[in-house]
Amino acid sequence: MSQIVAPPLRANSADTALRARAHRVIPGGLWGHLNADRMPEGYPQFFASAEGCRVRDVDGREFIDFMCSWGPIVLGHHHPAVEAAARSQAAFGDCMNGPAPVLVDLAELLVDLVPHADWCIFGKNGTDATTACVTIARAATGRRKILVATGAYHGAIPWCSPSVAGVTEEDRAHLLPYVFNDTASVAAAVEAAGTDLAGVLVSAFRHDFGFAQELPTPAFAQALRAACDAAGAALIVDDVRAGFRIDLGGSWEPLGVRPDLSAWSKAIANGHALAAVTGRDWLREAAMSVYTTGSFWCGSASMAAAMATLTELRRIDGPAHMRAMGERLRAGLAERAAHYGVAISQTGPAQMPTLLFDDDIEWRKGFAFCAEALRHGAYFHPKHNMFLSCAHTEADIDAALVAAEAGFRFVTR
Numbered sequence: 001m002s003q004i005v006a007p008p009l010r011a012n013s014a015d016t017a018l019r020a021r022a023h024r025v026i027p028g029g030l031w032g033h034l035n036a037d038r039m040p041e042g043y044p045q046f047f048a049s050a051e052g053c054r055v056r057d058v059d060g061r062e063f064i065d066f067m068c069s070w071g072p073i074v075l076g077h078h079h080p081a082v083e084a085a086a087r088s089q090a091a092f093g094d095c096m097n098g099p100a101p102v103l104v105d106l107a108e109l110l111v112d113l114v115p116h117a118d119w120c121i122f123g124k125n126g127t128d129a130t131t132a133c134v135t136i137a138r139a140a141t142g143r144r145k146i147l148v149a150t151g152a153y154h155g156a157i158p159w160c161s162p163s164v165a166g167v168t169e170e171d172r173a174h175l176l177p178y179v180f181n182d183t184a185s186v187a188a189a190v191e192a193a194g195t196d197l198a199g200v201l202v203s204a205f206r207h208d209f210g211f212a213q214e215l216p217t218p219a220f221a222q223a224l225r226a227a228c229d230a231a232g233a234a235l236i237v238d239d240v241r242a243g244f245r246i247d248l249g250g251s252w253e254p255l256g257v258r259p260d261l262s263a264w265s266k267a268i269a270n271g272h273a274l275a276a277v278t279g280r281d282w283l284r285e286a287a288m289s290v291y292t293t294g295s296f297w298c299g300s301a302s303m304a305a306a307m308a309t310l311t312e313l314r315r316i317d318g319p320a321h322m323r324a325m326g327e328r329l330r331a332g333l334a335e336r337a338a339h340y341g342v343a344i345s346q347t348g349p350a351q352m353p354t355l356l357f358d359d360d361i362e363w364r365k366g367f368a369f370c371a372e373a374l375r376h377g378a379y380f381h382p383k384h385n386m387f388l389s390c391a392h393t394e395a396d397i398d399a400a401l402v403a404a405e406a407g408f409r410f411v412t413r
């Protein structure tokens, strides 16, 4: 590989102008993970529209989308049935003095869909759900310690933020680390917690940013279940990112291991803001006792959107479709990478693939690949797991592979 240079950004684009304005009035131009300054050159910050598996930026460029808004878009952008359901509920009322009846419909649907769920409560963001799970586990057990895997992401407030800025030691005083898929480290952390173990928090699979992904081994999942049972603690699966893409009953259903609590968000309402906690009966009273609420948490339009999303996912077996499309993408990427002699790793479930390049110092190859693929119409990510949706067709995957081929060719230049 002689030289890697990402294609230049158009200097006078609408996106560039908006970014300049944003930088004057918004710290850093944008908070959080959607800040495109961290993406390869040429990636747009601002989008004008989205439909199905395609997004269009403010300069009129259209891309086949493999980030799906970082997870929420599971049926495809602007899905007609979901949008109609949300619109129709909003026409009657969205943010009222209490929820619309759709709250009960949705809770019933989730309890029916998710085998471990005896009840559920709702919030808006994934962090609401993971935080509520931890709080409920502590309230139910009267204990403090929560086991958390090193490097795992569970949200953006002090107890779980990946940044230490503005975070005090006390915010995380009762978290104990373990290593994903390492049962010995779990045993050591359980021992360290002693009689104070409230719960074990675990991601649906290991999807740490910038690393190869790891699926949970059955032995690991069973060890967590056994440790929680032995201690009378709550097993909490953070299904915020993976939920409804791997298995509609929960990402650990195929493993045969059921949690006590699960946190959900992202894909639950196909882009409408909603989160949920599902739990078992022994945690019902604790769920009643904790004070968990928000001004918009009973918004009913997003619940109607969730009803439509989950109903459609069930009708079409969404996870199976996404798996098939993900496998087609994975096979095509492997073939093209081999053709160009580029060593890559593809990890994670096919529905949420991560593509990394071997020997890739500071993701330079990944950035070059993505920048070139973007120029050819495919929106991939160089470090983070990507997302398939039910709107991706075989033709879309094949078109994206043509763009990927350009990316691989570019990397070998």
Ligand SMILES: Cc1ncc(COP(=O)(O)O)c(C=O)c1O
Pocket: 124, 125, 126, 127, 128, 130, 153, 154, 155, 156, 203, 238, 239, 240, 241, 242, 265, 266
């Ligand atoms: C596994 C996981 N948990 C929790 C969260 C937090 O969700 P939110 O950003 O909606 O608060 C995320 C968000 O990416 C996530 O991926």
